[in-house]
Amino acid sequence: MIKRTKVLELLRAEAPIDKILLKGWVRTKRDSKTFSFLELNDGSSLANLQVIADSSLDNYAEITALTTGSALEIRGSLAPSQGKGQKWEVLAENVTIVSVADGAYPLQKKRHTDDFLRGIAHLRPRTNKYGAVFRIRSELSFAIHKFFRDKGFRYLHSPIITGSDCEGAGDMFRVTALNPGEIPVSGGIIDYSQDFFGQEASLTVSGQLSAEMFALALGDVYTFGPTFRAENSNTSRHVAEFWMVEPEMAFCDLEEDMDLAEELVQFLVACAMDECMEDITLFAKFVNKELLTVFDNILSSPFIRITYEEAVNILCKSGVSFEFKVAFGSDLQSEHERYLTEKYFKKPVIIYNYPKEIKPFYMRLNNDNRTVAAMDLLVPGIGEIIGGSQREERAGTLKKRMVEMNLDEKKYWWYIDSRKYGTVPHSGFGLGFERLMMLVTGVANIRDVIPFPRTPGSIEF
Ligand code: 4AD
Ligand code: MG
Numbered sequence: 001m002i003k004r005t006k007v008l009e010l011l012r013a014e015a016p017i018d019k020i021l022l023k024g025w026v027r028t029k030r031d032s033k034t035f036s037f038l039e040l041n042d043g044s045s046l047a048n049l050q051v052i053a054d055s056s057l058d059n060y061a062e063i064t065a066l067t068t069g070s071a072l073e074i075r076g077s078l079a080p081s082q083g084k085g086q087k088w089e090v091l092a093e094n095v096t097i098v099s100v101a102d103g104a105y106p107l108q109k110k111r112h113t114d115d116f117l118r119g120i121a122h123l124r125p126r127t128n129k130y131g132a133v134f135r136i137r138s139e140l141s142f143a144i145h146k147f148f149r150d151k152g153f154r155y156l157h158s159p160i161i162t163g164s165d166c167e168g169a170g171d172m173f174r175v176t177a178l179n180p181g182e183i184p185v186s187g188g189i190i191d192y193s194q195d196f197f198g199q200e201a202s203l204t205v206s207g208q209l210s211a212e213m214f215a216l217a218l219g220d221v222y223t224f225g226p227t228f229r230a231e232n233s234n235t236s237r238h239v240a241e242f243w244m245v246e247p248e249m250a251f252c253d254l255e256e257d258m259d260l261a262e263e264l265v266q267f268l269v270a271c272a273m274d275e276c277m278e279d280i281t282l283f284a285k286f287v288n289k290e291l292l293t294v295f296d297n298i299l300s301s302p303f304i305r306i307t308y309e310e311a312v313n314i315l316c317k318s319g320v321s322f323e324f325k326v327a328f329g330s331d332l333q334s335e336h337e338r339y340l341t342e343k344y345f346k347k348p349v350i351i352y353n354y355p356k357e358i359k360p361f362y363m364r365l366n367n368d369n370r371t372v373a374a375m376d377l378l379v380p381g382i383g384e385i386i387g388g389s390q391r392e393e394r395a396g397t398l399k400k401r402m403v404e405m406n407l408d409e410k411k412y413w414w415y416i417d418s419r420k421y422g423t424v425p426h427s428g429f430g431l432g433f434e435r436l437m438m439l440v441t442g443v444a445n446i447r448d449v450i451p452f453p454r455t456p457g458s459i460e461f
Pocket of ligand 1: 166229237238240242244384387428429430432433435
């Protein structure tokens, strides 16, 4: 039996191969009287492999009638190409037509707009650009595991369904098994005691609270999984379902946390260059001509680190009239982030020590009593890609913060409990994986770096 090979393997072959079996789809085709030249792609690489079928094949008439998108099984040999532009070509000895694509196939050889392709999200991974996005996405997922594993972190599967709101922002999707027609109501409010879990439940917005419990047991852990937010923000940087990488480290302060965030982003960019250069080249050519400069900017020198207060001062002195006024205590808007990363520093910037009022309950209160040990990593062109903090490890302070923020202490009893037994300084962060994908590909809309984006009003695929 002949072993089946992939286009990628054949393109990288060192020497001719006598017998190959190749399966894939026709991207384009060109016929002459005596030959049909088929550009075959099987998804393994950006480049196609040229297959030459000659008129002596008994199904030559059917081969010349093949449409773009048709599926083939080819037996033959790999030989040095006679033509220009490629090293190898396949001389077909047998072409089995697995299926012929309908002539109405929308992915004919021309460039389509991103918007058009979003409307055919089931077909778009077959294009050069989206094939490249999702090969890089796969490669970087592995790289994330490699990064943490090499550092001795343990991989934690935090739950998807949760009874607690980690970010305290209230933008969660409810999970219920109640029948919409028969919701039990008592005293005007839904009686969740009759629901599946006996209490309110939601899809998780972050695995952090679970990760903290495990960091306090295993030392250094990380989660990498889907998270959900019902924010009604229809922007190019928000989706309702996204993947987050969340390391959590025991015996770790904010500074070490920032060090790890910076190292992780640099590692992943370097990895994209090392492992995915063919695909990256497509983005550098057609999507963002500055992409390699962006990479160099990330890799060449340390990121800027400034406190929130310093950031506010820079913004106030900038002379720019922002739509949203800045003053100590206000959340930084994307126009402010862009000014800092794109105009002022022209570098990735980590902003730390935010006012406690604009950050969640779990962040460690600083000695000034008005800021918390939070940090956000902002990058030019995208804004925030990482949010993290040192956690409040002092049970008393934690409880006080929860009261201030109107959180029900009883619901978080186990979280507070963890601070009673061997509590230690600990820190972590969340990296938005899609935002990282935007950085590495230069793709400007988050909808185009996730297989089937979930956004307000849209869940067709
Ligand atoms: O800053 P966030 O909300 O932080 C947390 O959830 C912490 N509990 C993480 C932790 O410390 N373990 O979210 C982290 C990152 C953001 O910086 C952003 O990159 C991404 O998650 N993110 C989103 N990405 C896409 N769509 C959305 N709606 C996102 N919301 C957050
Ligand atoms: Mg954040």
